[in-house]
Amino acid sequence: xxxxxxxxxxxxxxxxxxxxxxxxxxxxxxxxxxxxxxxxxxxxxxxxxxxxxxxxxxxxxxxxxxxxxxxxxxxxxxxxxxxxxxxxxxxxxxxxxxxxxxxxxxxxxxxxxxxxxxxxxxxxxxxxxxxxxxxxxxxxxxxxxxxxxxxxxxxxxxxxxxxxxxxxxxxxxxxxxxxxxxxxxxxxxxxxxxxxxxxxxxxxxxxxxxxxxxxxx
Amino acid sequence: xxxxxxxxxxxxxxxxxxxxxxxxxxxxxxxxxxxxxxxxxxxxxxxxxxxxxxxxxxxxxxxxxxxxxxxxxxxxxxxxxxxxxxxxxxxxxxxxxxxxxxxxxxxxxxxxxxxxxxxxxxxxxxxxxxxxxxxxxxxxxxxxxxxxxxxxxxxxxxxxxxxxxxxxxxxxxxxxxxxxxxxxxxxxxxxxxxxxxxxxxxxxxxxxxxxxxxxxx
DNA sequence: TCTTATATCTTTGTATACAATAAATCAACA
DNA sequence: TGTTGATTTATTGTATACAAAGATATAAGA
Numbered sequence: 001x002x003x004x005x006x007x008x009x010x011x012x013x014x015x016x017x018x019x020x021x022x023x024x025x026x027x028x029x030x031x032x033x034x035x036x037x038x039x040x041x042x043x044x045x046x047x048x049x050x051x052x053x054x055x056x057x058x059x060x061x062x063x064x065x066x067x068x069x070x071x072x073x074x075x076x077x078x079x080x081x082x083x084x085x086x087x088x089x090x091x092x093x094x095x096x097x098x099x100x101x102x103x104x105x106x107x108x109x110x111x112x113x114x115x116x117x118x119x120x121x122x123x124x125x126x127x128x129x130x131x132x133x134x135x136x137x138x139x140x141x142x143x144x145x146x147x148x149x150x151x152x153x154x155x156x157x158x159x160x161x162x163x164x165x166x167x168x169x170x171x172x173x174x175x176x177x178x179x180x181x182x183x184x185x186x187x188x189x190x191x192x193x194x195x196x197x198x199x200x201x202x203x204x205x206x207x208x209x210x211x212x213x214x215x216x217x
Numbered sequence: 218x219x220x221x222x223x224x225x226x227x228x229x230x231x232x233x234x235x236x237x238x239x240x241x242x243x244x245x246x247x248x249x250x251x252x253x254x255x256x257x258x259x260x261x262x263x264x265x266x267x268x269x270x271x272x273x274x275x276x277x278x279x280x281x282x283x284x285x286x287x288x289x290x291x292x293x294x295x296x297x298x299x300x301x302x303x304x305x306x307x308x309x310x311x312x313x314x315x316x317x318x319x320x321x322x323x324x325x326x327x328x329x330x331x332x333x334x335x336x337x338x339x340x341x342x343x344x345x346x347x348x349x350x351x352x353x354x355x356x357x358x359x360x361x362x363x364x365x366x367x368x369x370x371x372x373x374x375x376x377x378x379x380x381x382x383x384x385x386x387x388x389x390x391x392x393x394x395x396x397x398x399x400x401x402x403x404x405x406x407x408x409x410x411x412x413x414x415x416x417x418x419x420x421x422x423x424x425x426x427x428x429x430x431x432x433x434x
Numbered sequence: 435t436c437t438t439a440t441a442t443c444t445t446t447g448t449a450t451a452c453a454a455t456a457a458a459t460c461a462a463c464a
Numbered sequence: 465t466g467t468t469g470a471t472t473t474a475t476t477g478t479a480t481a482c483a484a485a486g487a488t489a490t491a492a493g494a
Contacts, residue, residue: 073360149363250478252479
């Protein structure tokens with residue numbers, strides 16, 4: 001894995017906690033590299049908003065509840081649009097991929113509820129894959145480019161640990177509604193279902209905001 | 218001006234033409250700097266999509282009509298939303314700034330049509346300032362963060378050279394409608410007017426696409 | 435002449451050294 | 465003791481050197 005992803009993962013997985021100060025030299029020593037490649041990774045993370053510049057060094061960004069609201073508003077807007085566009089432009093190949101992602105998500109949930117709690121990671125991945133497939137089907141390269149740059153809030157990844165079986169099933173239901181709307185080329189239904197689905201995720205994060213922040217993974 | 222903005226301006230102003238290959242060494246010599254700061258600027262421009270990686274070096278991105286359509290779709294979505302949010306959340310101070318930007322845009326157009334054609338630059342600036350003021354009033358820091366990163370298409374800057382007086386007046390009319398909708402907190406009117414306004418800009422760019430591409434500024 | 439292997443040249447990626455600057459420490463003085 | 469100025473230290477910004485990887489040119493053999 002490259003330097004950028006190494007540092008990014010350390011932030012997302014809570015190894016580098018919010019507010020923690022990072023310097024080029026420290027990171028370089030930790031990763032046994034020179035400052036040059038570290039600088040490049042830091043610059044990228046800065047431009048993505050995951051770390052904020054300090055007078056000296058940088059610090060891991062500490063997101064507030066208001067940040068979560070704003071970021072989810074944005075995500076709702078962009079992904080709602082991409083679902084609508086996917087309903088409009090999807091090919092048979094797109095449908096195959098979306099359906100496959102849907103099934104894998106269902107499998108992951110089934111395995112999880114059968115007491116294999118390690119499968120939560122798989123659930124996160126398969127959920128992402130479903131959303132990815134829809135963004136691809138929307139045939140707007142630039143929306144894709146943008147959503148991929150929407151600020152990643154570390155705690156969102158951890159929020160899945162607080163999903164009950166019931167909530168996971170409801171999440172799956174939404175995937176189904178979205179999938180069917182895209183099949184039927186019902187743009188507005190796709191958009192609205194995607195909106196509700198993303199707001200469901202937002203509510204989950206906001207509800208457990210404080211536990212998520214202190215959680216060390 | 219820093220390295221990033223120097224290179225960016227050279228691309229926007231057509232000094233580095235679409236498809237042109239740039240290498241770190243060349244740029245370093247041209248700007249009398251070492252490769253290190255050049256690399257940082259290039260990385261940023263790459264992540265913004267203004268230049269694309271080559272096997273060796275990078276090349277200035279050549280945008281297609283389809284790119285223009287997709288980017289404007291995105292801009293419509295984001296700025297339409299920000300106009301609606303501005304209508305909802307604007308303070309008196311926001312209104313003052315938006316109104317002031319509106320007036321300056323009107324002044325710039327007036328000066329321009331009185332045969333001072335050099336004022337086209339001012340028109341571009343004042344138009345941007347109006348949009349900025351609305352984004353600020355929308356009170357979503359993250360939308361702001363994003364719109365500022367929406368891919369800048371070089372030729373959009375030049376498209377103003379093809380605006381007739383009538384089209385400029387129509388653009389101003391839209392600003393007025395948007396301003397009033399925000400004053401009256403009419404979210405949907407603000408959103409729709411912003412949509413139409415941005416599509417007007419898109420049509421202008423698409424209409425003159427070929428002239429704009431060969432134009433050297 | 436055409437193909438393939440070798441050498442050469444270009445260009446990027448990484449390490450390191452040094453310069454510039456801001457922060458922290460310490461000392462001198464009121 | 466508290467305040468100011470000088471000194472040291474920490475950290476970033478820039479330059480340069482060298483290693484690694486690709487591309488291009490060259491030469492040898494079929």
